[in-house]
Amino acid sequence: MALRKIRTIGDEVLNKPCKPVKEITPRIKTLIEDMTDTMYEADGVGLAAPQVGVLKQIVVIDVGEGPFVMVNPRVVETSGEQTGNEGCLSVPGKTGQVTRPNYVKVVAFNEDMEQVEIEGTELKARAMLHEIDHLAGKLYVDKVEGELMDVEPVEV
16 A cells, blocks of 8 residues: 655644544545555554544554554553653654553454454553554653663664
């Protein structure tokens, strides 16, 4: 499908709350496919609709287990705690220490508008909570403990 432009910090769309999705239309299906392609092209583990300029409650994630979609996600349970480096495709070249729950359970709809319950720990929990924050207009930089740091370039 098509790659979408990823909005970066300073773009006001990233600070606005998203609207729930009422039904999966062909346009929404295309958006989900485009978001997945865009996430992979940018080497991300997650992408929320506002990051491509769409104020809808849609998230795509792949932490190495294959991609999954969360439409209208709701966090219903969390436990534990983890602190680690977090980055964001909308805050390129930066990373920071963020503390989040180590376990999360989310109720959402999939790309067919079927209700699903998704659980995650560690990186999966971090990614799910990070992307759900985007749907409320929140960026991880507001949760960073200490300073944002520059990402070290990777030598190939």
